[in-house]
Amino acid sequence: MDAAVKGHETDVILNKQQTDSKPSAAWGYKHNGYYLLKILFTLAGFIIAIVTNITFPQKAAVEIKDYIINAAGLSVKLTMNDAYIFVLAALIVIYLISGIRAWGDKDRRKKYCKNAAFRFALGIALAVWDIGGTKLQFFAQPFFPGPAQVIETYLADGSYVVQNTLYSLRLYAAGFSCGVLLGVGTGILIGWYPKVYYWVFPVLKITGVVPAVAWMPFALTLLPNSFSAAVFLIVICAWFQIAFLTAQGIQSTPKQSYEAARVLGSRQFGLIFHVAIPHAMPDIFTGISSANAMAFTTLVMSEMLGQPGGLGYYINQSKVWSAYYKVLAAIVVMAVLFSCINHIIGLIQKRTLRWQEGVLKK
Amino acid sequence: MSSSITISGVNRVYTDVDGNKVNALNEVSLDIHPGEFISIIGPSGCGKTTLLRLIAGLDKPQSGELSIDGSRITDVDPERGYVFQQGGLFPWLTVEDNIAYGLKARKVFKQKKSEIGKYISMVGLDGFEKSYPHQISGGMAQRVAIARALINEPKALLLDEPLGALDSFTRSDLQDKLLELWKDNGTTMILVTHDIDEAIYLSDRIVIMTPRPGKISRIIDVDLPRPRQRGSGSFLSMRRDILELFELAQAQPQPEYVI
Numbered sequence: 001m002d003a004a005v006k007g008h009e010t011d012v013i014l015n016k017q018q019t020d021s022k023p024s025a026a027w028g029y030k031h032n033g034y035y036l037l038k039i040l041f042t043l044a045g046f047i048i049a050i051v052t053n054i055t056f057p058q059k060a061a062v063e064i065k066d067y068i069i070n071a072a073g074l075s076v077k078l079t080m081n082d083a084y085i086f087v088l089a090a091l092i093v094i095y096l097i098s099g100i101r102a103w104g105d106k107d108r109r110k111k112y113c114k115n116a117a118f119r120f121a122l123g124i125a126l127a128v129w130d131i132g133g134t135k136l137q138f139f140a141q142p143f144f145p146g147p148a149q150v151i152e153t154y155l156a157d158g159s160y161v162v163q164n165t166l167y168s169l170r171l172y173a174a175g176f177s178c179g180v181l182l183g184v185g186t187g188i189l190i191g192w193y194p195k196v197y198y199w200v201f202p203v204l205k206i207t208g209v210v211p212a213v214a215w216m217p218f219a220l221t222l223l224p225n226s227f228s229a230a231v232f233l234i235v236i237c238a239w240f241q242i243a244f245l246t247a248q249g250i251q252s253t254p255k256q257s258y259e260a261a262r263v264l265g266s267r268q269f270g271l272i273f274h275v276a277i278p279h280a281m282p283d284i285f286t287g288i289s290s291a292n293a294m295a296f297t298t299l300v301m302s303e304m305l306g307q308p309g310g311l312g313y314y315i316n317q318s319k320v321w322s323a324y325y326k327v328l329a330a331i332v333v334m335a336v337l338f339s340c341i342n343h344i345i346g347l348i349q350k351r352t353l354r355w356q357e358g359v360l361k362k
Numbered sequence: 363m364s365s366s367i368t369i370s371g372v373n374r375v376y377t378d379v380d381g382n383k384v385n386a387l388n389e390v391s392l393d394i395h396p397g398e399f400i401s402i403i404g405p406s407g408c409g410k411t412t413l414l415r416l417i418a419g420l421d422k423p424q425s426g427e428l429s430i431d432g433s434r435i436t437d438v439d440p441e442r443g444y445v446f447q448q449g450g451l452f453p454w455l456t457v458e459d460n461i462a463y464g465l466k467a468r469k470v471f472k473q474k475k476s477e478i479g480k481y482i483s484m485v486g487l488d489g490f491e492k493s494y495p496h497q498i499s500g501g502m503a504q505r506v507a508i509a510r511a512l513i514n515e516p517k518a519l520l521l522d523e524p525l526g527a528l529d530s531f532t533r534s535d536l537q538d539k540l541l542e543l544w545k546d547n548g549t550t551m552i553l554v555t556h557d558i559d560e561a562i563y564l565s566d567r568i569v570i571m572t573p574r575p576g577k578i579s580r581i582i583d584v585d586l587p588r589p590r591q592r593g594s595g596s597f598l599s600m601r602r603d604i605l606e607l608f609e610l611a612q613a614q615p616q617p618e619y620v621i
Contacts, residue, residue, distance in 0.1 A: 256448070257450065259420055261467065262438045263418055265514065278452070278454040355455070358496065
């Protein structure tokens, strides 16, 4: 089947217009009927998950509470199952819309078809999890609560989760932005001035391998409050990594680039800011993305060890009460939040390094 | 808008990777007249690029003096444009921004922004303003490099084998472009090349250099009328004369092989 699709692709390249104008393409993602089936297939998993939740009898002893949600002047009464179904319905709507939006776009259509099987499996997995975690509870409890119970956390504890998420975000933003600025700054100095390289680089090389949380005892005693202590830890974990790679990028700038800039009239300032730094940008971004992953680790660990708030703190606190559904809820928030941050960094990187497009092998 | 350049008694010795002293330039003296198109040719290692780098101010001689319009050359100056062998374009800038680089470096971008378009069309790159260097061909990249040097309105343009890496069609096309630019701007042109035809086709005078130690062995006046015909008899006889000079120069260290 794969081979058939590939063969078909080469045909398309040869007679692109001809194939495009044909209303009924061969059985594949370009065929409208096939694509419609793939959309239904994608949605089917989540529909099965909803049906399972509604029709499957609640055998295990799980208390179903009513929650009153006040939003936009409306007050809605709902249970955790309602909220779960609402989330599933939202997923169905999202995938339906993205499927329809990809209708006229060949590449997006192909991608959608490729993802269909995984999304179907996701729906089935949710249904199985629902049965095993909530309905029958044959998973070990209280460690593996069902999806509805995880969502219940947001109903019962919503504002507290939001508050802790904002705390984490604030900590991350303060620490990581300082880390990036200091890292890039130090990296440029090390890369540009041999004297700075001589004195600072060995220090960076030795201290850079120590995980930032190892400095926690010093940070907690020497800094005025725990927030600044955690910021400090995130700063140093980002700082060393980024400085290291920035320096490398600056030092690898070809001599001819400097000469070309000099004969055009650039002085030292121009050589640093218009030649060395643009040349080092790919390395700087490599440093930023790897430092980012380490910053998440440092963030959560320092929250677990000594912060009055944050998602790490929330996990720790929930663990004490064996509220594993809350732990899972916090992990879900982290997964979404950190993916978003990664995505934003990726977008900035793509925009800044667009001159590299087509140069590097993907 | 052109300069005279005086080179007197210049010596430059390098130490290579093995620690050996290489006499790249030995007592080199040369007078370049304002508005002249002069070519420097010679086999590799004869010091022609070193000489060009000294004129640019990218390198300093151990002894001897270089001066432009009577003042000593001590550092690089945008008044002396330089085109590198491989273009040396900045890969992170578009064609347009590469050409505008000199204006920004000299802090005259605001006043002279309108010039950019003029130089882009001068080298025939309309429509490629927003392309990045890796998206254009080698010939186009060299044209960008030439436009980038010209936008600074240099009094002398130093060209270090700028067309060496190009195919012969693109090369002769760009040679005509160079002549056209030279005629329009009157800039003093100093071209380093290893292509005898190119030197004869373009220059007023040809400086022939020989290696170990690098020195000037002959200066030939090219008194052929312009526009020159590559196939004409006088062109070919001059080409033969220069080739003979080279064969002699190369035979000198091994006199036993000369019959």
